[in-house]
Amino acid sequence: MGWAIALHGGAGDIPRSLPPERRIPREAALRHCLDIGVVALKANKHPLDVVELVVRELENIPNYNAGRGSVLTTAGTVEMEACIMDGKTKKCGAVSGLTTVVNPISLARLVMEKTSHIYLAFDGAEAFAREQGVETVDPSHFITQENIERLNQAKEANRVQIDYTQPIQKEVKAETHIADGDSQIGTVGCVAVDNHGNLATATSTGGLVNKMVGRIGDTPIIGSGTYANRLCAVSATGKGEEIIRGTVARDVAALMEFKGLSLKEAAAYVVEESTPKGNVGLVAVSATGEVTMAFNTTGMFRACATEDGYTEIGIWPSPQT
Amino acid sequence: MGGWAIAVHGGAGVDPNLPTHRQEEAKKLLTRCLNIGISALRSNLPAIDVVELVVKELETDPPFNSGCGSALTAKGTVEMEASIMDGPKRRCGAVFGVTTVKNPISLARFVMEKSPHSYLAFSGAEEFARQQGVETVENDYFITGMLGMLKLAKEVNSILFDYRVPIESCSARAAATDSPLQMNGLPISIYAPETVGCVAVDSQGRCAAATSTGGLMNKMTCRIGCTPTIGAGTYACDLCGVSCTGEGEAIIRGTLAREVAAVMEYKGLNLQQAVDFVINERLDQGFAGLIAVSKNGEVACRFNTKGTFRGRWLGACATGDQCMLGGIWNQALWWESRRA
Numbered sequence: 001m002g003w004a005i006a007l008h009g010g011a012g013d014i015p016r017s018l019p020p021e022r023r024i025p026r027e028a029a030l031r032h033c034l035d036i037g038v039v040a041l042k043a044n045k046h047p048l049d050v051v052e053l054v055v056r057e058l059e060n061i062p063n064y065n066a067g068r069g070s071v072l073t074t075a076g077t078v079e080m081e082a083c084i085m086d087g088k089t090k091k092c093g094a095v096s097g098l099t100t101v102v103n104p105i106s107l108a109r110l111v112m113e114k115t116s117h118i119y120l121a122f123d124g125a126e127a128f129a130r131e132q133g134v135e136t137v138d139p140s141h142f143i144t145q146e147n148i149e150r151l152n153q154a155k156e157a158n159r160v161q162i163d164y165t166q167p168i169q170k171e172v173k174a175e176t177h178i179a180d181g182d183s184q185i186g187t188v189g190c191v192a193v194d195n196h197g198n199l200a201t202a203t204s205t206g207g208l209v210n211k212m213v214g215r216i217g218d219t220p221i222i223g224s225g226t227y228a229n230r231l232c233a234v235s236a237t238g239k240g241e242e243i244i245r246g247t248v249a250r251d252v253a254a255l256m257e258f259k260g261l262s263l264k265e266a267a268a269y270v271v272e273e274s275t276p277k278g279n280v281g282l283v284a285v286s287a288t289g290e291v292t293m294a295f296n297t298t299g300m301f302r303a304c305a306t307e308d309g310y311t312e313i314g315i316w317p318s319p320q321t
Numbered sequence: 322m323g324g325w326a327i328a329v330h331g332g333a334g335v336d337p338n339l340p341t342h343r344q345e346e347a348k349k350l351l352t353r354c355l356n357i358g359i360s361a362l363r364s365n366l367p368a369i370d371v372v373e374l375v376v377k378e379l380e381t382d383p384p385f386n387s388g389c390g391s392a393l394t395a396k397g398t399v400e401m402e403a404s405i406m407d408g409p410k411r412r413c414g415a416v417f418g419v420t421t422v423k424n425p426i427s428l429a430r431f432v433m434e435k436s437p438h439s440y441l442a443f444s445g446a447e448e449f450a451r452q453q454g455v456e457t458v459e460n461d462y463f464i465t466g467m468l469g470m471l472k473l474a475k476e477v478n479s480i481l482f483d484y485r486v487p488i489e490s491c492s493a494r495a496a497a498t499d500s501p502l503q504m505n506g507l508p509i510s511i512y513a514p515e516t517v518g519c520v521a522v523d524s525q526g527r528c529a530a531a532t533s534t535g536g537l538m539n540k541m542t543c544r545i546g547c548t549p550t551i552g553a554g555t556y557a558c559d560l561c562g563v564s565c566t567g568e569g570e571a572i573i574r575g576t577l578a579r580e581v582a583a584v585m586e587y588k589g590l591n592l593q594q595a596v597d598f599v600i601n602e603r604l605d606q607g608f609a610g611l612i613a614v615s616k617n618g619e620v621a622c623r624f625n626t627k628g629t630f631r632g633r634w635l636g637a638c639a640t641g642d643q644c645m646l647g648g649i650w651n652q653a654l655w656w657e658s659r660r661a
Contacts, residue, residue, distance in 0.1 A: 124543020214445015223576035258587035
């Protein structure tokens with residue numbers, strides 16, 4: 001027992017050759033966000049507050065695909081989604097199609113706490129944001145040069161991709177209509193448990209590069225990208241369509257509950273057995289203070305810490321695994 | 322074992338004052354749709370085609386809350402949602418915020434098969450519909466005498482499921498407003514809209530599920546419920562196909578449809594056990610009903626009756642072995658046996 005926290009900045013085909021000027025700021029951001037989360041847990045903040053805080057921070061950092069720095073739709077616009085869930089009560093809130101809200105995760109929390117609904121989207125979500133007085137800005141605030149370039153690359157290659165771009169390679173997998181085979185990163189998320197066993201999860205994203213306008217991913221789908229109950233809290237990242245089909249977040253919890261697997265075993269099973277390789281990553285914590293970060297992609301930006309002093313910040317698989 | 326099976330539901334309504342002629346109308350329509358599904362299965366149409374066909378029929382007919390006859394948002398408009406899932410390979414498609422597409426379930430199918438995504442909404446979904454050439458109509462095509470109900474809902478300042486007594490009947494209206502069902506101390510009714518759904522397994526053991534709705538009467542615009550949420554309102558895999566209706570938020574929290582499959586897969590329960598478990602254990606607060614089929618040709622329909630109200634749930638099912646049409650109405654089963 002004890003508190004634990006884990007966060008991710010996206011899973012995908014992150015090349016080992018990632019240049020330092022791109023790697024270092026992202027690692028620093030992970031460290032920074034982890035510290036914020038740890039400080040909050042040590043100050044006895046409820047995990048819901050902790051995950052919201054950390055994800056807000058990740059949303060504000062332009063290097064990650066959420067909030068500012070979100071990838072662009074095919075129309076060159078930003079459509080953000082987020083989701084938050086409380087393990088004990090299973091209360092949850094989700095939003096999609098946001099264009100002006102600075103911190104989508106906070107709006108998701110307001111949906112959870114201030115409405116009788118779970119999921120609001122597009123105009124309705126934006127209107128709700130104004131009613132609630134959350135901070136909104138001009139949509140251009142969220143758009144970064146890096147993402148404009150990603151979109152152009154994707155259009156040239158005529159594919160939809162998760163945001164971690166490699167330089168354009170020849171299309172290797174063309175048998176399905178689903179653009180596939182390239183870098184897959186997307187989404188930020190955080191899960192936390194305190195030493196009373198309270199669990200929470202939060203996920204936020206801009207989605208897929210060059211996605212169709214109105215495309216919804218796994219992030220706001222309870223049970224797919226985000227899920228928490230009394231046993232564990234999970235936040236997933238990767239190729240949204242695969243995460244939805246695999247009901248990834250719910251499955252981790254279901255395996256623990258129905259098959260008696262441990263957190264680590266359940267997470268490993270989901271990423272290794274039930275989802276196609278190269279598509280999925282997740283972070284999860286259990287009510288007893290365990291933490292796991294599992295992925296079947298080349299890498300996943302991630303960080304975690306537990307009360308007994310364990311800390312990990314990484315991108316690629318750690319040597320032991 | 323083996324053989325086809327099919328179930329359809331027309332949602333859950335809890336108004337005990339629903340006039341008999343409306344009950345009969347609903348039962349007749351459901352039976353007709355079931356028969357359409359049965360014929361399709363008999364002619365070896367794959368399950369995924371069958372569920373789409375049946376739900377299209379339910380959407381096209383006004384009595385249920387989907388497509389034509391959808392409940393209205395607070396602004397008096399219609400925003401429809403639908404999702405479909407094909408068991409083998411677990412392909413899925415979902416749409417919400419659909420305002421002009423005549424058959425949202427068919428659009429969901431197009432998303433599954435013709436787009437790189439699983440889920441499209443609002444202008445994106447509408448645009449895709451036009452690209453695909455699906456049939457579209459004006460938004461007011463879907464609005465069928467619901468404006469009166471919307472007005473009533475606003476008056477009692479609650480979000481209502483839509484199985485309400487038509488306002489013509491004044492005494493019933495008075496009874497309805499006095500009834501504890503509407504308020505319950507909550508700003509929203511916890512009762513279910515008449516979402517429609519169909520699950521089927523064909524003679525090759527392939528399962529599929531489809532669900533469609535207009536959502537809650539007087540809902541905030543752009544509120545999304547369980548119907549387009551894969552894993553909540555709809556789910557299908559190798560083992561089974563499931564479609565749920567009821568209080569959307571409870572179904573989402575309980576990831577109900579996936580839950581049925583998960584306990585079958587991870588705990589080895591059979592279909593009926595799984596359905597019973599989920600209804601009994603997984604709905605903390607909230608009213609819901611579900612229909613499910615298994616790859617072995619079994620069918621199960623259940624709804625819960627928690628709370629002080631008298632639950633009423635409309636569903637019907639049939640299997641290849643027995644060809645029985647059955648339903649649950651006012652907590653009583655009705656069955657008619659039929660020869661093949």
